[in-house]
Amino acid sequence: MATTANRTPTSGGAVIAPTFEVRCPADGRVVATLPEMGKANVALAAAELRAAQPEWEALGPDGRGKHLLNWLDWILDNEQRILALVQAESGKSAGDTTIETMVAVEVINYYVKNARKFLTDRSVRGHNPAALAKSLRVFIRPQPLVGIIFPWNYPLGMPMMDVPPALAAGAAVLTKPSEFTPVAWTECVRGFREEIGAPPVIASITGGGEAGAAVVDEVDMITFTGSARTGRKIAVRAAERLIPCNLELGGKDPMIVLDDANIDRAVNGAIWGGLFNAGQACISVERIYVQEPVYDEFVDKLTAKAGALRVGMDPAGSWQNDFGALANDAQMDIVERHVQDAIDKGASVTTGGQRDANGLFYPPTVLVDVDHTMACMREETFGPTLPVMKVRSEEEAIRLANDSQYGLSSSVWTSDPERAERVGRCIEAGAVNINNAAANAFQFPLPFGGWKESGTGSRFGGAAGMLKYCREQAYCSERFDLTSELHWYPYTKTKGELFNRAVRLLGARGLRRRLGLNG
Numbered sequence: 378m379a380t381t382a383n384r385t386p387t388s389g390g391a392v393i394a395p396t397f398e399v400r401c402p403a404d405g406r407v408v409a410t411l412p413e414m415g416k417a418n419v420a421l422a423a424a425e426l427r428a429a430q431p432e433w434e435a436l437g438p439d440g441r442g443k444h445l446l447n448w449l450d451w452i453l454d455n456e457q458r459i460l461a462l463v464q465a466e467s468g469k470s471a472g473d474t475t476i477e478t479m480v481a482v483e484v485i486n487y488y489v490k491n492a493r494k495f496l497t498d499r500s501v502r503g504h505n506p507a508a509l510a511k512s513l514r515v516f517i518r519p520q521p522l523v524g525i526i527f528p529w530n531y532p533l534g535m536p537m538m539d540v541p542p543a544l545a546a547g548a549a550v551l552t553k554p555s556e557f558t559p560v561a562w563t564e565c566v567r568g569f570r571e572e573i574g575a576p577p578v579i580a581s582i583t584g585g586g587e588a589g590a591a592v593v594d595e596v597d598m599i600t601f602t603g604s605a606r607t608g609r610k611i612a613v614r615a616a617e618r619l620i621p622c623n624l625e626l627g628g629k630d631p632m633i634v635l636d637d638a639n640i641d642r643a644v645n646g647a648i649w650g651g652l653f654n655a656g657q658a659c660i661s662v663e664r665i666y667v668q669e670p671v672y673d674e675f676v677d678k679l680t681a682k683a684g685a686l687r688v689g690m691d692p693a694g695s696w697q698n699d700f701g702a703l704a705n706d707a708q709m710d711i712v713e714r715h716v717q718d719a720i721d722k723g724a725s726v727t728t729g730g731q732r733d734a735n736g737l738f739y740p741p742t743v744l745v746d747v748d749h750t751m752a753c754m755r756e757e758t759f760g761p762t763l764p765v766m767k768v769r770s771e772e773e774a775i776r777l778a779n780d781s782q783y784g785l786s787s788s789v790w791t792s793d794p795e796r797a798e799r800v801g802r803c804i805e806a807g808a809v810n811i812n813n814a815a816a817n818a819f820q821f822p823l824p825f826g827g828w829k830e831s832g833t834g835s836r837f838g839g840a841a842g843m844l845k846y847c848r849e850q851a852y853c854s855e856r857f858d859l860t861s862e863l864h865w866y867p868y869t870k871t872k873g874e875l876f877n878r879a880v881r882l883l884g885a886r887g888l889r890r891r892l893g894l895n896g
């Protein structure tokens with residue numbers, strides 16, 4: 378690690394920091410050298426954002442929306458350059474980068490369009506006649522400074538799911554990209570700060586776990602996407618600091634193929650749903666359960682189609698591969714361990730199963746004769762593997778699908794809508810897709826959130842995806858200018874009895890209790 382002085386305009390930090398190199402996982406070349414920020418840099422960046430946030434909040438939803446749309450224009454005007462950075466730091470194929478800007482376009486437009494509605498103060502009615510003396514309202518105010526920490530699998534798409542609703546809500550945002558892929562995002566943050574005339578209400582903190590921990594220590598609310606291991610640490614620190622914490626963690630999404638499914642569509646869905654981005658997506662298909670009558674046909678077609686996919690690093694400007702490299706050595710180790718463990722316990726590989734000699738490439742791999750004693754069916758793989766298990770019935774498929782500590786997303790494939798809903802309602806996961814894989818994640822009015830160890834609460838989507846960055850303020854105002862109230866000092870027996878009678882009269886069940894005849 379080099380030790381050059383660094384001052385980055387995307388953070389506002391002016392403290393000398395060591396640097397770290399970001400390398401392309403496909404060929405090992407250095408893509409960028411960035412500051413490894415520590416506590417002092419993070420504190421400086423946080424102070425700058427806090428100073429700018431009141432002006433940002435005062436702009437209101439429409440004023441903030443103008444800046445967000447200008448940012449989107451700038452991103453689209455620089456799309457090719459930004460996506461080249463994404464490809465270089467992640468090693469993904471050109472095709473797999475298309476989702477990155479799609480998410481930016483969709484999420485920014487969705488929250489800009491709806492911010493005014495989601496953030497509008499609301500009046501509420503009291504629930505009993507005594508409340509008629511009061512006017513009750515709820516104000517929505519942003520958390521001043523929000524922290525957003527995210528992983529490496531979508532360098533632009535991941536933060537774009539979280540950052541636009543936070544900014545649109547009026548918060549300032551301290552972001553922390555993964556140390557493996559900070560380059561494209563940091564450039565987008567620079568665009569916001571330097572190219573569109575917006576106030577400096579966002580910063581990109583570069584570095585590893587220590588920088589992330591420093592972010593948690595500075596903010597008023599933290600949103601984290603990443604591994605369950607890191608999520609636990611962040612939850613503990615957030616609890617110590619008494620700040621709200623929203624976690625989106627790993628997944629082991631099941632795909633259930635019933636005997637009346639359109640098998641060709643299910644096979645194509647499994648191929649894309651399990652292998653897009655080299656399987657490095659939290660909502661990718663991680664395990665497949667196929668009903669006996671269609672199992673052989675499904676496996677034959679899956680094997681043929683998976684084996685025909687093209688894997689490799691796209692030369693600049695080409696779209697010649699379907700998916701690219703794994704993100705790092707640790708990811709390769711997990712994939713190799715899961716495949717070897719399955720083989721050791723009796724599974725067979727119908728295609729793939731061996732990493733390429735050069736670079737971090739692993740071919741699409743179909744595993745059969747798998748069961749729940751194997752790591753590939755229980756632990757998150759986050760790689761290009763498709764383990765397939767034969768099941769006798771719908772009930773067996775549901776039982777196995779739910780036999781997991783995770784519950785992020787899932788899919789059910791059948792031509793019978795009633796059967797789909799019956800099975801879907803039994804699945805213990807935050808989302809169920811019918812005859813599609815991972816589709817829910819791109820329908821932004823829907824809530825996106827993991828159940829069980831996959832997460833806590835709604836990560837994005839709908840009003841909840843914006844309101845989690847806000848605080849509700851109860852506004853309770855008197856309609857009449859009375860000198861005193863029945864339950865205020867000084868207490869007297871008469872006032873106390875009158876008060877108790879009023880409470881019973883308005884809230885008790887049955888005439889006897891209302892009139893206090895039971896003593």
Ligand code: NAD
Binds near residue numbers: 587606
């Ligand atoms: P990770 O947990 O190792 O790192 C995620 C981020 O946390 C990185 O920016 C890292 O620098 C930071 N970090 C590490 N230690 C920290 C600490 N102590 N305090 C604060 N921040 C810290 O995860 P990863 O390897 O980058 O990503 C892969 C994981 O992310 C997988 O488990 C995957 O399922 C999950 N993921 C989940 C979703 C989802 O929406 N549920 C989406 C994408 C990825």
